[in-house]
Amino acid sequence: MKHYSDSNQEKLLVEFLSANGISLSENILEKLFAYVNLVIIGNEKVNLISKNDIPKFLTRHIADSLFPYIVLSKANYLKPGMVWTDMGAGGGCPIYPLAIVCPYIQFYASEPRHKRVLFLEETKNALKLENLTVVGKRFETSNIQNCDIISCRALSRFEADYERALPGLKKDGIFVTFKSREIAQELKDIPNVHLIDYNLPLETQEYSLVIKGIYG
Numbered sequence: 001m002k003h004y005s006d007s008n009q010e011k012l013l014v015e016f017l018s019a020n021g022i023s024l025s026e027n028i029l030e031k032l033f034a035y036v037n038l039v040i041i042g043n044e045k046v047n048l049i050s051k052n053d054i055p056k057f058l059t060r061h062i063a064d065s066l067f068p069y070i071v072l073s074k075a076n077y078l079k080p081g082m083v084w085t086d087m088g089a090g091g092g093c094p095i096y097p098l099a100i101v102c103p104y105i106q107f108y109a110s111e112p113r114h115k116r117v118l119f120l121e122e123t124k125n126a127l128k129l130e131n132l133t134v135v136g137k138r139f140e141t142s143n144i145q146n147c148d149i150i151s152c153r154a155l156s157r158f159e160a161d162y163e164r165a166l167p168g169l170k171k172d173g174i175f176v177t178f179k180s181r182e183i184a185q186e187l188k189d190i191p192n193v194h195l196i197d198y199n200l201p202l203e204t205q206e207y208s209l210v211i212k213g214i215y216g
């Protein structure tokens with residue numbers, strides 16, 4: 001199998017995590033790098049990510065995917081046995097990096113496009129991610145319920161995504177989504193919405209994680 005690695009990207013990811021108080025074991029980092037490898041190889045057959053993003057996949061996509069983990073673990077919110085669903089998993093960001101770093105949480109990846117579902121299934125098996133279930137359906141027809149956390153990245157508008165997620169959330173569950181800082185500012189007056197600003201290595205765009213619900 002071809003192996004893609006970029007020591008500068010790896011270093012920047014580790015520095016980003018460390019600046020945010022997170023240190024991952026060698027095993028977990030190797031698993032994240034193995035996931036990146038599978039996405040890059042898979043992208044030759046199925047359109048998973050923009051080709052321009054391949055050289056910066058670790059800093060643009062993996063670091064971004066892990067930002068909810070940084071925020072929620074700092075708030076001591078993540079507990080063993082919690083259920084976390086990602087709507088529109090696509091090529092697996094953010095849910096695969098999250099499932100790798102949180103083996104004690106049960107993850108569900110909802111994705112309706114057949115080729116992407118096959119890629120997600122193969123990747124789950126290759127990485128032995130026993131805490132992750134791929135659901136090959138749109139979230140609305142997936143019958144996924146009682147989640148502690150529902151997330152989505154690059155799916156639709158905040159209001160539409162929140163409405164889509166709501167029937168699947170526990171009463172005190174939280175909804176988590178990723179926005180540019182500019183778009184997130186428009187959401188700041190919505191009740192119970194929290195914006196957590198962040199920057200990614202090498203990116204000039206500024207980002208905000210948007211959380212609706214009580215997590216701290």
Ligand SMILES: C[S@@+](CC[C@H](N)C(=O)[O-])C[C@H]1O[C@@H](n2cnc3c(N)ncnc32)[C@H](O)[C@@H]1O
Pocket residue numbers: 087088089090091092093094110111112113116137138139140152153154155
């Ligand atoms: C732009 S991609 C984003 C993929 C990934 N989350 C990322 O950030 O790279 C959006 C994905 O959502 C999926 N999707 C669209 N509508 C959906 C729905 N109602 N439920 C679940 N997935 C959906 C699409 O098939 C597509 O793979």
